[in-house]
Structure formats: structure tokens, C-alpha cells
Amino acid sequence: MATSIKKLPDIEQVLSGNGACGGCPATMALRMVGKALGPNAIMLLTPACSVASMGMTPKLGYNWPCINITFASAGSSASGITNAVEIMKEKGRFEGELPTVFSWAGDGGTYDIGFQALSAAAERNENIIHFCYNNEAYSNTGVQRSGATPRGTFTTTTPTGKRQPKKNMALLMLEHNIPYVATATVAYPADLYDKVVKAKSIKGMKYIEILAPCYLGWQFDMADTVQLSRMAVRSGAWLLWEADNGRITFNNPTAQFISGKKNPEAVDEYLMKQGRFSRLLQGPDAKERIAEIQGDVDREIAFMRERAKIFI
Amino acid sequence: MKTAQVIMATGANAAALAVKSARVDVIPGYPITPQTSIMEAVAGMVESGDLHARFIPVEGEHSVLAAAVAASAAGARVFTATSANGLLYMHEVLHMASGGRLPVVLCNVNRGIFAPWTLWADHQDSFAQRDTGWIQYHCSSNQEVFNTILQAFRVAEQINIPIMVNFDGFSISHCLMPLTIPAQEDIDRFLPPHQPEWRLDPAHPSSFSNVTMAAEYAPFRQMLSDDIMAAVPLVKQAAQEYRDCTGMWDGDTIETYRLEDAEVVALAVNSMAAELKLSVDILRGQGIKAGLLRPRLYIPFPADDIIQALPKNAQVMVLDRNYNFGHPGGILAAELKSILFGRRNDVTVKNRVMGIGGIDLTRRFMAAEIRAMIDEQNGVL
Numbered sequence: 001m002a003t004s005i006k007k008l009p010d011i012e013q014v015l016s017g018n019g020a021c022g023g024c025p026a027t028m029a030l031r032m033v034g035k036a037l038g039p040n041a042i043m044l045l046t047p048a049c050s051v052a053s054m055g056m057t058p059k060l061g062y063n064w065p066c067i068n069i070t071f072a073s074a075g076s077s078a079s080g081i082t083n084a085v086e087i088m089k090e091k092g093r094f095e096g097e098l099p100t101v102f103s104w105a106g107d108g109g110t111y112d113i114g115f116q117a118l119s120a121a122a123e124r125n126e127n128i129i130h131f132c133y134n135n136e137a138y139s140n141t142g143v144q145r146s147g148a149t150p151r152g153t154f155t156t157t158t159p160t161g162k163r164q165p166k167k168n169m170a171l172l173m174l175e176h177n178i179p180y181v182a183t184a185t186v187a188y189p190a191d192l193y194d195k196v197v198k199a200k201s202i203k204g205m206k207y208i209e210i211l212a213p214c215y216l217g218w219q220f221d222m223a224d225t226v227q228l229s230r231m232a233v234r235s236g237a238w239l240l241w242e243a244d245n246g247r248i249t250f251n252n253p254t255a256q257f258i259s260g261k262k263n264p265e266a267v268d269e270y271l272m273k274q275g276r277f278s279r280l281l282q283g284p285d286a287k288e289r290i291a292e293i294q295g296d297v298d299r300e301i302a303f304m305r306e307r308a309k310i311f312i
Numbered sequence: 313m314k315t316a317q318v319i320m321a322t323g324a325n326a327a328a329l330a331v332k333s334a335r336v337d338v339i340p341g342y343p344i345t346p347q348t349s350i351m352e353a354v355a356g357m358v359e360s361g362d363l364h365a366r367f368i369p370v371e372g373e374h375s376v377l378a379a380a381v382a383a384s385a386a387g388a389r390v391f392t393a394t395s396a397n398g399l400l401y402m403h404e405v406l407h408m409a410s411g412g413r414l415p416v417v418l419c420n421v422n423r424g425i426f427a428p429w430t431l432w433a434d435h436q437d438s439f440a441q442r443d444t445g446w447i448q449y450h451c452s453s454n455q456e457v458f459n460t461i462l463q464a465f466r467v468a469e470q471i472n473i474p475i476m477v478n479f480d481g482f483s484i485s486h487c488l489m490p491l492t493i494p495a496q497e498d499i500d501r502f503l504p505p506h507q508p509e510w511r512l513d514p515a516h517p518s519s520f521s522n523v524t525m526a527a528e529y530a531p532f533r534q535m536l537s538d539d540i541m542a543a544v545p546l547v548k549q550a551a552q553e554y555r556d557c558t559g560m561w562d563g564d565t566i567e568t569y570r571l572e573d574a575e576v577v578a579l580a581v582n583s584m585a586a587e588l589k590l591s592v593d594i595l596r597g598q599g600i601k602a603g604l605l606r607p608r609l610y611i612p613f614p615a616d617d618i619i620q621a622l623p624k625n626a627q628v629m630v631l632d633r634n635y636n637f638g639h640p641g642g643i644l645a646a647e648l649k650s651i652l653f654g655r656r657n658d659v660t661v662k663n664r665v666m667g668i669g670g671i672d673l674t675r676r677f678m679a680a681e682i683r684a685m686i687d688e689q690n691g692v693l
Contacts (some may be wrong), residue, residue, distance in 0.1 A: 044382065060519040065512040067385050067520040070405050073378030078372050080340060080379030081512065083366040084386035087337045091364065093387070093505070099514045117378065120371030129376045237668050 002251075003192035009035045018061025020053035023222030025186045025212035025229065026133040027053060030062070030104065032189045033131065038194035039063060041100040042085070044078050046114060047071045048106035048273035049214075050133070058182040072113045074103040075121030078128040086127070093101035100200055104130040108138050110209075111147035111169050122176035129199050129206040132169065135214035143217040150237070152293045154276045155217070159180045161280045161289070165296045171307065173245050178205040182242035187229035191251055195242055203273045211238045219275025236264030236297050239304055240253060258305050267294050313561060314495030319493040323484035326454040327393065327419050327477075328353030329491070330461035330544045332363045334417075337388035337506075340379035341367040343457050344398040344572075346481035347421040349395060369518035372399040377405035377416070384414040385520060387511030389465065392416070395481060396423035396437045396690035403444065406474075410445030410536060412521055415475070417461060418446075422582065423481040424669045431625055432670020433480040435582065435634040438610075439643045441476065443665040445536050448611040450581040451479040454489040460608075462503055463550040469506055470546055471539055475481050478610075480583040482670065494558040502557040547609055551621050566621060567606045567610065570596065574603025574623050578682055579648065580631040584667060588631070590675035595682060602682065607644075615651040625658045629685045633667040641665060662688065 013034025020027040026049055038216040043064040045051045054059040067079040082101040088094035105114055110132035137155050138144040144157040151165045164276045174181045180202050184192035192210065212275060213228035217222065220228055232238040233253060240251040249255075256262035268290060271277040281289060321329065331339065341351035357363035368379050376392050384390045385458065394402060399420050407417050420438050421587060424430040426444045438448060447624070451457045457479050464475040512520065524532065544565060551564035569589045571577065576595065578588050585606040595602035605621055605628075607614060622628065632642020639646060645663035652659055662685045667673045 039517075042386070042512045051522055054519065054522050057522055057524040060517065060522070062518050065514060065517050065520070066522070067382065067512060068522050069382060070374070073375055073405070076368075076375030076379040077364050077382035078338070078384035079368055079370065080338065080384075080390075081386045083368055083379075084338050084388035084390075086385035087364075087366045088386070088388060091337070096515070116371060117375045120375065124369070233577060272693055292576065 002194050004061045005190050006216040008190070008193055011035055013037070013039065013063045015061050015063055015116060018053050018055055018189040020049070021216060021222065023215050023225040024049070026135065026187045027227050028225070029133055029192060029210045029212060032192045033196050034063070035102070036040065036193050037100050037102065037138060037200055040097055041102060042081055044069055044074060044081060044103040046074045046103070046105045046109040047140070048109055050104055052140055055293050071109060073117045074105045074109055074130060075117035075119070075126070076115045078103045078126065078130065079121050079126040082127045090224065099127065102131060103129070104131050104133065106140070107132060107136060107146045107148035109197070111167065121177065122173060122178050122207070125178060125204045127183070129205055130206060132209040134209055135212040135217055136166070137214070139217040140216045143148060150205045150293065151296055152277055152280065152289055154280055168300065170207065174246065174248070176205070178207060179245055180243065182208045183211070183238070183240055184208060185229045185233060185238055185240070187226050187233065188240065190286040217276065220273055224273070231270040231273065234265050235267045235270040236301050237270060238266060239300065241304065247311045248304070250308070257301055258308070264301070267297055313354055313557070314497050316495060316558070317493045318495065319491055320488045321454060322448060322488055323454045323457050323479055323535065324349035324421070324486065325353055326458040327461060328357065328535060329408070329493060330458045330641065332357055332495065333390045333496065334389065334391070334462055334465050335502055335505070336363070336365050336391045338366050338368065338383040338390045340370050340376045340383070340392050342370055342394070343377045344374050344395045346371070346423060346485045347395040347398070347419070347681055349485065356594050373401040374405060377402040377409065380416045381405060381409045381412060381414045384416050385388070385512050385684070387414065387506070387508050389506040390416045391418070393419035393421065395421045397426050399437045399441060400425065403441065406441055406444040406446060408521070409474040412530070413472040413536070415465070417464045417468055417471055418476050419461065420476050420478045421481045421485045422478055422615065428530045430669040432482060434668045434670070438476060438478045439634045442611060442643070445540065446611060447473055447475045447540060449475065449477050449608055450610055451477060451484070451562070451608070452583055452586040453562070453660070454484060454491055455560065458491060459486065459495070459554060459560055459562055462499060463547070463554050466503055466550045467501040467543060467546045471543055473536070473539060473543065478582065483583045491610050492560065494560070498557045502554055543612055544609070563606070565607070565609040565617045567608055568621055569604040571603035571605060571621060571623065573601055575601040575625070575627060576682065576686060577603050577605050577622060577626045577628045577629050578631060578678070579605045579607070579644065581610065581644065582633070584631065584633060584673045584678070587673060588674050588678055591682065594660065594675060594679040600683070600686070613647050613651065618651065619650070622656060622659055627686065628659055628661045629682050630663040631660060631681070632665050634662060635665060663682070
């Protein structure tokens with residue numbers, strides 16, 4: 001059972017007055033992460049929405065020491081910080097409990113330009129948590145395609161819809177044999193909170209990916225952020241799971257789809273709520289294109305069901 | 313001063329031993345010829361416990377420097393090393409380090425740039441990083457590499473600007489020379505532990521390099537420019553205090569040889585400048601009043617010291633081991649001419665490019681080149 005949302009700590013690490021858009025899912029998620037991590041942490045960001053919204057120099061909307069680092073280097077820079085604080089502690093130059101070192105990057109900084117350094121940090125099993133808040137596009141630069149953009153999506157660089165499916169980044173991270181991997185999304189805040197609490201207690205590399213429906217990029221009413229997040233999970237377009245030392249378990253409601261107790265909702269309604277799909281699904285080939293997207297979703301569920309059976 | 317130890321060491325080993333003497337905390341590394349030997353030596357020292365530090369074997373040079381700047385922001389003393397295309401791959405992060413005012417010390421073992429592929433020394437790699445906001449030393453011996461790394465930490469941490477210590481691949485990095493290692497007590501007196509004014513500290517949350525409007529950005533950049541210029545007296549002070557603590561001296565911003573009465577002045581950097589002392593002797597033997605001026609410091613370019621050191625009516629022969637594309641000749645000559653303009657109209661400057669891609673620069677070859685330059689009526693400037 002997930003922790004009740006009513007029992008989450010009062011602590012707020014995301015401060016009022018930051019520069020995020022209304023209904024920003026990344027900021028909502030970061031608020032939950034802050035409740036789980038507490039103040040003893042060092043936050044690393046790569047250029048992304050969350051840097052744009054953290055506040056202008058010298059102000060800061062997050063209550064941690066924060067460093068914005070070069071785009072391609074979340075994994076290596078976080079490694080630098082965690083090694084620095086650990087050796088300084090060994091040498092008696094760092095007082096108090098060692099802080100949690102975490103990077104907070106978008107899907108561009110994780111799937112694309114950030115992948116090389118992140119993969120290497122995972123292979124070295126560095127003692128960090130990498131969070132990917134995944135809004136399925138380069139939202140900060142005005143919505144361009146990324147490796148996390150699903151097939152059929154309109155972005156400014158896929159004006160007739162993206163032709164390729166997204167890649168399964170969380171699974172790729174799992175295949176690095178790291179101690180903990182999890183997926184989450186803002187409609188299930190207690191699930192996210194519990195996963196972060198668990199990650200904090202584990203030494204080594206942790207990866208948590210949070211689906212972040214972005215009203216600007218996905219083209220829906222900003223009041224509907226949480227609803228879109230929930231629809232993504234209920235349709236199976238986003239799967240909730242975690243893996244402790246390689247053993248995958250699914251979280252509800254995804255677990256019910258995997259076990260076959262319940263079928264996910266068809267993706268149609270989820271797609272038509274979003275301008276990024278619906279504007280391309282008006283033509284004579286709409287049925288085929290929806291079927292293609294549904295096929296990608298069905299394949300991922302089937303694949304993850306089988307993948308979870310492998311544990312050595 | 314305690315008794316120093318004298319050993320035989322390559323330039324790469326000298327660099328690694330300096331890292332140990334400096335009690336560095338974090339060393340991210342990635343192999344590239346001819347620098348690799350430094351990282352191998354450092355990794356070995358960390359593994360054996362001779363150096364109490366963390367070696368982070370990352371997956372490329374961009375990540376090397378990204379790990380380095382982040383570790384430095386967390387308050388650690390940080391060293392790394394690279395060469396040629398590795399340095400170019402770091403280019404973005406070089407700017408992050410200087411703009412972020414993070415006192416990382418980096419050894420660049422000079423090597424020609426790909427393409428076409430070459431393994432051997434020239435100075436295109438470090439000179440191409442001129443405008444990255446790093447202080448740059450160029451060294452001419454194994455001992456100077458050791459000494460300069462310690463001085464670089466001293467200066468970098470005083471002024472919060474990263475420093476690049478350059479020396480030639482193979483002719484320095486892979487050649488054995490006697491190396492004097494001062495007693496650790498003397499080095500500790502010269503280089504106290506790193507105590508940054510600011511670091512990433514959960515007890516004091518603050519932002520680092522987030523979005524900055526022009527009203528703040530412009531003063532940050534101006535401060536960096538001003539502080540790089542202000543490094544000259546600190547470089548001199550570090551060289552003098554290092555001499556006080558260890559008895560060793562390589563020059564401060566410049567080194568000179570038989571310069572006082574010289575009519576012909578050879579000007580060059582790195583190992584070729586050590587060889588040039590012998591060329592100067594050859595030329596003196598031929599009745600030419602030759603001398604040497606070697607800038608040890610390239611950034612900031614030691615304008616006042618060069619202008620003061622050049623004898624009256626000197627004919628300066630700049631030997632560049634790099635190209636200044638878009639101009640005939642090399643980068644050092646352009647730097648020299650820019651500082652002489654309006655200040656030393658008595659001085660003439662001639663320039664040749666040589667030693668590219670590791671072509672051997674012997675004392676006789678360079679003496680002959682200088683003779684030919686003297687004979688040129690209107691040589692290529």
C-alpha cells in the first residue's frame with residue numbers, strides 16, 4: 001500500500017514564486033520529490049524547463065544548493081559531486097550527514113544528449129539518483145521531438161507526426177544492472193513519494209522517470225494535467241513499475257493490466273484530449289494511425305509482461 | 313627546507329607526482345595519447361592508497377571536465393589531464409569552468425589536432441582555447457611541469473579561475489629527466505588545503521549558474537576578464553614563494569636567457585624553447601648577439617614583462633608551433649605584435665611556423681632558421 005497523501009511530510013522544497021507555467025507537471029513532481037528527499041540534498045540540473053523556472057540569478061525557487069551544468073553531462077557531473085562530498089567526508093572536510101546527490105533532467109537531457117554520460121554513470125554504479133521528468137518533447141525550446149516523443153505526435157520538428165515510436169528508457173537503465181529503477185507520474189503522488197524514499201535509502205545508481213504531461217507541448221487545458229497523467233496510465237500508454245536489483249514489479253493500476261485482471265482503456269480518448277495527436281487524427285487515415293499508436297502501447301505492455309518474468 | 317628527493321621521471325610521471333604532492337581530492341580521467349600515462353599513474357596511486365583521492369574513469373573528455381567542475385563546485389581540489397582532440401571535446405565545459413569560477417587545474421599534453429591524424433606535438437590545441445577564460449602556462453621541462461602544477465593550484469584557488477598547464481607530448485611527457493621532489497612539509501607550507509569561500513552546501517542552499525539577465529551577466533564577464541589580468545602578480549608571487557619553500561625556479565611570467573645585450577631575440581614556448589637556449593649558444597658562437605625570451609604564461613599574456621625585458625632595437629624572431637589561420641604565420645607572433653603596437657616602435661618582429669605535427673626541432677635547425685630570418689629583407693610577418 002502506498003503512503004496516504006494525507007501523511008506526506010509538510011516540508012516544501014519547491015518554494016513559491018518560481019517561474020514554472022501554471023499546471024507544470026515537472027514542478028508538481030519535484031514538490032513530491034522534495035517531500036521524500038528532505039533538505040539534505042544537492043540538486044543538479046541540465047538546461048531544461050526546470051532551470052528556466054528555478055528563478056533568475058541570484059534568486060532560487062528550490063530549497064537546495066542547485067547547480068545548472070552543461071546539457072550533455074548530468075551523469076558525469078553528478079558523479080563529480082557525489083565523489084567530492086564522499087572524499088571530503090573521508091578527509092574530515094565535510095561535516096554532517098552525507099547529502100543525497102540527485103540530477104533533475106528532462107527527456108532531452110536523459111534520452112538524447114544526456115544518454116552517454118548517464119549510461120556511463122550507471123555502468124560505474126555511481127551513488128546518485130537521476131530523475132527524468134519526461135514531457136515527451138523539448139518543451140523548453142518550444143516543443144521539438146525527442147527520443148521520448150511517441151509515434152504520431154505533432155511537434156514543431158515533426159509537423160506531420162513523428163514516424164518512430166519512443167524508446168523504453170527506464171528499461172535501458174535497468175539493463176545497466178543498477179540497484180533501483182522506477183517509473184512514476186504526477187497523478188499518483190504517493191507512489192512517486194514511496195519510490196523516492198526507497199531510492200534515497202539505496203547506495204549506488206538509482207533511476208526514476210516521471211511522466212510529465214505538459215499542457216503546452218501536449219496541447220490541453222492546463223487545469224487537466226493530473227487528469228492527462230491518469231489517462232496515460234489507465235490507457236497503458238505509461239506503465240508504472242519498479243525494479244529492485246533487477247526484479248521488476250508493477251504498481252496499480254498497471255499491475256492489473258499486466259496480470260490480465262483488467263484491460264487498459266483504449267488509447268482513443270487519451271489521444272483525442274491532446275492537440276498534439278488530435279490535429280493529425282482528423283484525416284481519412286485516422287483509423288490506421290490510431291491503430292498504429294495502439295499497437296505501440298499493446299506491444300510495450302506485452303513486452304514488459306514477458307521481460308518481468310526474467311530474473312536471475 | 314627539508315631534504316628533497318631526486319628521481320628519474322618522465323614528464324607524465326612528474327605531473328602525476330605533482331598531483332599527489334598537491335593532495336588532490338578528485339581526478340576524473342579518460343585516456344588519450346600522449347596524456348594517458350598521467351591518468352594511469354594517478355589511477356595507480358589512488359588504488360594503492362598513495363594518494364587519498366577519488367579517480368573517476370568517465371566515458372569521454374566532455375564528461376571528464378563536467379565531472380571536474382561539479383566536483384570543484386562541491387568544494388574539492390580537482391585535477392585532470394588531456395591532449396589535442398580531448399581538449400577540443402572539452403571546449404564547452406572549459407567555458408563553464410571559467411565562467412563558474414571553478415579552480416580546476418588541467419594538464420594539456422600538447423598534440424597536433426585531427427584531421428589528418430597525428431600523435432605528436434604542436435601547440436594548436438592549447439592556443440585554440442585562448443578565449444575560454446582559462447589561465448595558461450606552457451612548460452619546457454619535466455621539473456617545470458611538476459613545479460607549475462603546484463603553483464597553478466595556488467593561483468587558481470586564490471583567484472577562482474581554472475588553469476591549464478601545457479607541455480609537449482613525447483619530448484616532455486615520455487622522456488626521462490632528473491626530477492627533484494621537495495619534502496611534503498615544504499609543499500604543504502606552499503599549498504595549504506583548499507578552502508573555497510563557496511561550495512554546494514545543503515546547509516546554505518544557493519543557486520549556481522541559473523538564468524542570468526544581462527544586468528548581472530555582463531558584470532560577471534567583466535569580472536572574469538579583470539581577474540584574469542589581475543593574475544599576473546599572483547603568478548609572480550606563487551613562483552617566488554615556491555622558490556622560498558623549495559629552492560626551485562623556472563621563471564615567473566617569462567624566462568630569459570642571454571637576453572640583456574641581445575640584438576636578436578628568439579621567442580617561443582614549451583620544449584622547443586629549452587632547445588633554443590642551445591641555438592642561442594650556437595648563434596653567439598657565430599658572432600650573433602642572440603638571446604631567448606620564453607613566455608611561461610600565455611594567458612594572461614605578460615605584456616609588461618615582455619616589453620620591459622626586450623632590449624632596445626631588438627629583432628624578435630618568433631618561432632610558432634601553430635598556425636594563425638587567416639594570417640600568414642603563427643599565433644604567438646600576433647600576440648606579440650598586438651602588445652608592442654604603440655609601446656615599442658623600436659622592436660621588429662619576424663615569424664616562422666615550424667615543428668608542426670612533431671617535426672623534430674633541433675638546436676642546429678632552429679639556429680639556421682634564425683640566421684635565415686636575419687638575412688630576410690622583408691620577411692613574412
